[in-house]
Amino acid sequence: MAFPDRIERTLHLPHPPEKVWVALTTAAGLGAWFGHSAEVDLRVGGLIKLAWDSGDAATLTIERLEEPRFFGYTWRIQGLPEGDPRRTYVEFTLRPSVAGTTLIVVETGFAxxxxxxAHAGNTQGWRHELGELVAYLDGRL
Known part of the structure; x- marks a missing residue:
């Protein structure tokens, strides 16, 4: 039985695209909502290193960077051996709206x-992490 290759979420945020962009692409932003600390080399091919207080860590490779509309990266799939080359691709699309920003998050590569x-785990993970993003943007985090 086949399972979905993608996870897609759409958020309607009452914040301008520039504010959402900063939350998605800076060490201060990512370290506040997506991890507990972050290092960001903001360029195509650059790395983002995230760390959590639990000791977990993730390294993302930036694949697409078109400020302030598109931000995409690849990252290692949870549960695969450390050297496994398979990755999923995550892309954030920011669209200005009358109320602020429409943010579309798509992760692909599960097939x-x-x-x-991994699809089930990341689906649950995005539910949680995007809630953290909203709280961060609203000043509640």
Whole structure:
């Protein structure tokens, strides 16, 4: 049985695209809502290093950077061995709206995996992390 290759979420945020962009692409922003600390080399091919108080860490490679509309990166798939080359691709699309910003988040690449566990885990993860993004943008984090 096939499982979905993508996760897609759309948020309607009452904040200007520039503010959302900063939350998505800076060490201060990412370290506040997506991890507990972050280092960002903001260029195509640059790395983002995230760390959590739990000891978990992630390294993202920036693949697309078109300020302030598109930001995309690849990252290692949770549960695969450290040296496994398979990655998923995450892309954020920011669209100005009358009320602020429409943010579309799409993660793809799950079809290359043997089962749906990474898709299920990341679906739950985005639910949580995007809630943290909203709280951060609203000043509640």
């Amino acid at each position: 290359q995996l043997p089962d749906s566990s």
